[in-house]
Amino acid sequence: MHAIQLLRVMHSDAKMRFKLVLGADDAATAAEQWAALQPKLDLHERLEDEFLYTPLQAEMGRGTPLGDWDAIHETDVALVKQLIAASNKAQAGSPEWRMLVGAINDALSKHVMAEEGQIFPRIEQVWGLERLRKAGQAMQASIDRSAGAKPGARSKETVKTGSTATAAPARRRR
Numbered sequence: 001m002h003a004i005q006l007l008r009v010m011h012s013d014a015k016m017r018f019k020l021v022l023g024a025d026d027a028a029t030a031a032e033q034w035a036a037l038q039p040k041l042d043l044h045e046r047l048e049d050e051f052l053y054t055p056l057q058a059e060m061g062r063g064t065p066l067g068d069w070d071a072i073h074e075t076d077v078a079l080v081k082q083l084i085a086a087s088n089k090a091q092a093g094s095p096e097w098r099m100l101v102g103a104i105n106d107a108l109s110k111h112v113m114a115e116e117g118q119i120f121p122r123i124e125q126v127w128g129l130e131r132l133r134k135a136g137q138a139m140q141a142s143i144d145r146s147a148g149a150k151p152g153a154r155s156k157e158t159v160k161t162g163s164t165a166t167a168a169p170a171r172r173r174r
């Protein structure tokens with residue numbers, strides 16, 4: 001899978017997991033599902049930043065859609081992180097918690113729409129298939145490392161096509 005394909009799979013996986021979190025019948029399940037989703041969001045953000053947006057900013061420069069996206073991405077991520085921190089202080093399943101997790105879902109959906117609609121197609125044009133494949137391999141290696149998998153081993157954390165994509169707990173870059 002090349003980098004953009006992999007990220008699109010992670011987007012649909014996260015979308016499906018938000019539905020599970022917000023649709024959970026009881027507070028314990030909601031808390032559990034939400035705790036499981038957070039490291040996946042963190043990992044996804046780290047992959048985008050490290051393997052796409054930081055190199056693209058260096059290559060394209062400010063004042064171009066791709067060069068400027070890194071800064072927009074960082075701003076969106078900072079907002080989402082604030083909301084996540086607030087959600088973790090709220091009682092899982094409570095109206096306040098639902099409002100916060102809903103707001104996170106909304107913010108991420110908007111962000112994903114911009115990525116998939118405007119940013120990813122531009123990256124595909126600029127980088128071409130070969131480079132996207134290499135970036136995808138580097139991302140998958142990073143996912144495997146996060147999962148503690150042996151190099152080259154296809155672990156259960158490997159991102160798969162379809163709705164069962166999984167990812168490992170994240171290591172933050174900063």
Ligand SMILES: [Fe+2]
Pocket residue numbers: 007011044048112115
């Ligand atoms: Fe994304």
